[in-house]
Amino acid sequence: MRALKALLFGSGSLVLFVIGAILFGYLALNFFRIDIPTAHMAILIKKTGENLANDQEVAPTPEYKGVQREFLLEGKHWRDPYNWDWKIIPQEEVPQGKMGVLVSLTGDNLGYGEFLATIDPKVELLQGGVQTKGIVPGYLNAGRYPINPYLFKMELHDPVVIPAGFRGVLTNLSGPIPEEANTLLVPPGFRGVQEETLGTETYYFNPYEKRINLVDCRSQRFSLAEKKNMGFPSKDGFWVSLDGIVEFRVVPERAAEVYVTYNEQENGERIDEEIIRKVITPIARSFCRVEGSKKSGRDFISGDTRIEFQKNFEKAMRTECEPLGIEIVVALITNISPPQQIAEPVRARELAKQEEKQYQQQILQQTSEQNLAIEKELVKRKREMIVAEQAVVKLTTQAMREQEVAVTKANEKLEVAKFRLEAAADEAEAIIARGTAEADVVRFNNEADAAGWKRAVEAFSGDGDAYARYVLNQKIAPSYRRIMANTENSPIMKIFESFAKPASTPAPAPTSTPAPLAGNPAP
Template sequence: MAVKKFMPQNAVGIIAGSAVGLAVVILLFIWCFCRIEPGNGEIAVLIKKTGKTLPENQIVATSPEYKGIQLDVLGEGRYFRNPYVWEWQIKKVTDIPAGKFGVLVRKFGKNLPEGEILAVDENSKGIVREVLGTGRHRINPYAYEVKLCDDIVIMPGNVGVVANLCGKDIFSGTPNDLKNHQGFIVSADRKGVQQKVLKEGTHRINPYIQSVAIVNIQSQRYEFSGKDAIGFITLDGFHITLEGTVEFNISAESAPLLTQEVGNMEDIMKKLILPSVSGFARIEGSKKSATEFIVGESRQLFQNQLEEFLRRNCLNWGVSINSVLIRDINPPQEIAEIIRNREIAAQEAKKFSQQIQQAKSATELERQKMLALQSRSKVEATTRKITSEIAAKQSQLEKVIAAKTELAAANLQFKTAQAEAQADLAMAEAERAVIAAGNKSEVEILKRNIAAYGGGEAYLRSKLYEKIAPNIESIMTNAVGGNAFGLPLLKNHSVNNNVKTTPAAAVQK
């Protein structure tokens, strides 16, 4: 029984160990032989070992059903494939640096017609129209070839003339869509120079499809001197050479035509401007004498006529003439000394004329200084006069204002005094009226009293008695009835009751 129990347990352990070992072996096999791990900046190109055979003349399988090199690649990462079905190769990614772009050349697909280099679709061999920009691209090196090209940088003041390298031939019988330029400028679907130019900036043009010629449209200067000097025979048979400068520029619109028909900037100078200047100088120079080119107004007139002729002749080509300057005229030696002496005399005369003019200018300057001094003195005197007049007027105005103020104050005081006097008069008049009224009342009372007493004498006697009666204690009388002082007694009146009558011999107080 012990043996029977031991054997199954041992078998289970062996089976378990074998399973674990097999799993480890399988994992190691997968990790070592099935793992595809492209690193940074790498791709994996897959090659299938099984499947359908590729069609004739094909080197890349566009789908996994065909064996051979597969079109799609694996980027950075970790992948697992069956090594009995797949084979792979690690390649570098296509890295396009700054300032460049890539042109793809497809190696698989249908063959192109004879004479064609541009792939018409995604299933054709040849050059791909679209270009690759700066950066990393996962391009299958067995399917595509990448050609690096420099960016086309057009600086300010320049344009790019574009010429198609692919398309219909200009003489294929297809009519030109543009109606001018005698067929030198073609439409966009034909070979040849295009009317539209590239402006300033960075452009990425497929060099297998189009070529770009950079043309300077800034102002250019052409010097006709030395061996390029213009020589001609004058009317009187002397040989004269001209040296000068022509400034010109071409327009952006005319750059394609000039590039196609004339050439580059050097060709424009040699084939267009120089023959025009030389032809005009020979024709017009033969109509004038040698002296006319050296002195007088004929030289300036000749220069103006040359500039007008060049403008008119070059305008048809799209060349703008900015200026023409005849810098030097070289006469023959036979008349050079005469002309030189004449020029020296003219310079001396000009110098003397300048000296005279300077003296006149100095005199005029002194006169202007004196006039300025006189004018300044006059202005100062006028200023002082105006200042004095203003001060006098101001003082007079102040005095008038003060007098008016005093007059107003006096008038106010007068009116105040007048009002006070009128008030005093009114007060006095009122007092007078009161006094008069009082006096009148007293007179009336007096009249009534007198009338009551029966006369003025009786009234006066009564008043007298009223004044002295309070101080009389006794009165002496006589038998006759008179008083002690010989005063008559009042009728129907008696003296105060507190006065007692005493003999006439004495009146005692």
């Protein structure tokens, strides 16, 4: 029985434990869990802890009640709802092409003349790493940032774009005060207008730290008589009106100096009107009145005086404006209107002078045309002479070339004839040598044959007839196989009669007769 009770008690405890665990899991999923979606954040608020002081808005540490400096990012987090509360808000986003500037809402108050907050380098900026209230130095680029709205306020600003033809005048709104406070431009890093200007580019600066003002350095043009009657009294008391065009531009290297000197409007961008009103117009009016009063009214009708006045005007404008950082591109007097009382007679006189000059020019033109015709005829004659000379030179050159060719061919034929003569002489000598050699051979052969015959005749005691019969018999004997003769008086026997004759007186034996040559038998 006791065992059954213990088993039932144990089973009930297990069931209660499972039910408790399920209940705790349900409560944790619904009351302890903090689900933070994407691009959002959770601001933590402590319900329990020490109370804040009257001058505190955010809890300095987690031991205090109120809004905490710590915040939660996207994801699942767990907090005790008894001690903690939270508020899910979207994160701050800086769009593309913008920049964000933070303003610290907590911390110590700034000193006199200060407006930039002091940053604690040991603590992350967005986690409350600012020690004082005020504008946070620097800026935020385009992107998404988890910013606690109880700690910071974010402002969106546009970057400064300096277009082509402009220069940016940089003014430091923060920093140390320069030693010389009355200077127009200050050294780099000090508070005030910087001497170095910025070129064409997009610049991201905290507008509370630095200010950029654009100065147009392109050419600006205006008319002297556009808004006012520009004129001067002449030497003889007549009023002379004029109009002109002045084109100028601010020297880029001195844009900061010009901007500080002539800009009177707060954050003024266009200073061309100030330059026209304060520089260009006074200088032009002063020159016209001073120089114009030195000449009479009729002098301004003639062209020479007007040209001289124009040159001096441009020179004076350049000389006066260059030290001020303003470059005069063009200073042109377009119209001078003398008084009508003297304009007509002076104009008529000037027209007469111009007609006289015109007639003189026509005379000079006719003389020039006559000289030109003579020059053309001379040129034509020279051209024909050159053509004739070229033809003569061509024919002469061609004849000389043909002569050279004929002489060359004759010399070639002469050389060939010389070669042929030498060849004929060599050939004659060769023929004579061959003939002499052949004659010598024949002679030597004959001498050898004669010597052989002589020795052979000596063998027959100097009887040549006997040797001749011997030779004859020797030659013809092998050819006879049979001799048919009926009598000794037959014709065939007559042939041998000559060999039967007695030998003549024997010749004396030679003392030294060469033997017959080998290969040459006695005939």
